[in-house]
Amino acid sequence: MKFAKYGLxxxxxxxxxxxxxxxxxxxxxxxxxxxxxxxxxxxxxxxxSPFLTSMAKGLSFVGSSQLALEIAVIxxxxxxxVVRHRMELVLFLWVVVLGSQILNTFLKLQFxxxxxxxxxxxxxxxxxxxxGHSMTAFSLYVxxxxxxxxxxxxxxxxxxxxxxxxxxTVGIGWSRVYLGVxxxxxxLGGYAASGAWLMLSIxxxxxxRGYQNxxx
Numbered sequence: 111m112k113f114a115k116y117g118l119x120x121x122x123x124x125x126x127x128x129x130x131x132x133x134x135x136x137x138x139x140x141x142x143x144x145x146x147x148x149x150x151x152x153x154x155x156x157x158x159s160p161f162l163t164s165m166a167k168g169l170s171f172v173g174s175s176q177l178a179l180e181i182a183v184i185x186x187x188x189x190x191x192v193v194r195h196r197m198e199l200v201l202f203l204w205v206v207v208l209g210s211q212i213l214n215t216f217l218k219l220q221f222x223x224x225x226x227x228x229x230x231x232x233x234x235x236x237x238x239x240x241x242g243h244s245m246t247a248f249s250l251y252v253x254x255x256x257x258x259x260x261x262x263x264x265x266x267x268x269x270x271x272x273x274x275x276x277x278x279t280v281g282i283g284w285s286r287v288y289l290g291v292x293x294x295x296x297x298l299g300g301y302a303a304s305g306a307w308l309m310l311s312i313x314x315x316x317x318x319r320g321y322q323n324x325x326x
Contacts, residue, residue, distance in 0.1 A: 120313030127306035131240075134299040138223060138239050147293035148228065154287050155229055163231060166285035170232075173243035173282035175211055178250045182207050185254055203253055206311050210249035210304050214242045217303060226290055234291040241292045244300030247282040249308055251275050256312070 137143035171177060182203060189203070223239035236242075255275040262268050283301065286292035 118313070120309045120311075120316060124306050124309035124313060127302050127309055131299055131302035131306060134295055134302060135221070135239075138221065138295055138299065143295045144293070147226075147295050150294045151226060151228060151287055151290065154284070155290065158231075158288075162288065166288045167232065169278075169281045169285035170243060170289060172278070173247040173285070175242065175246055178207060178211075178246045181250060185257075189257060203257065206249050206253045206308055207246075209311070210245050210307050211242070213303060213307055214240060214245045214300070218242075223293075223296070226293055228290060230290040232289050232291060234289075238292055239296045239299055240303050241283065241286055241296040241300035243286050243292075244279075244283045244297045245304040247279045248301050248304035251278050252305075252308060256308075 134143075186203060217240055218237040221237065221239045223237055225234060225236075225238040252275060255271050258271060259268065262271060279301075283297040286297055287294055
């Protein structure tokens, strides 16, 4: 029953995230949110400085697909050897991370949104919506926090885990807006799309684990 409850919760949250993404996608497709996007970008970039630019570039790299795959490999080894997670959880990590990147490619090809043309601090090709870095950050770092949650017993440790995950994920999203390569709606859309995929994956994982723990 416990696994069924959490599986249902995962599917409910999947619907919530999917609806949020749909709402953002409608605003983007009709250009209704573009003026607000430009306003936010200008305000974020008004604080431009060499220090912030260096920090933004560093955070952007942390959210890149290349580094995400390397971190996923390291995490997989740690989960097996140190934390001794079962193999299905390691496979779950890869399903979420790789699935999120495939989903991002698919969605970008559906919307064909061009990147912002105002004050790009770095060069970036490809389409803009939803943000690949935001989806990668959300899927990778949130799923790592999810897998580590039950291995941390103290409230302080869990609090630090949540705070660190939020700060890192939000920081990566901020860096893409600051660098001028994404609209804020790209970032929010990326979080929502990746959140939907993650919750759907969690729902199926909990059903699988419930089935595995059901006596024959």
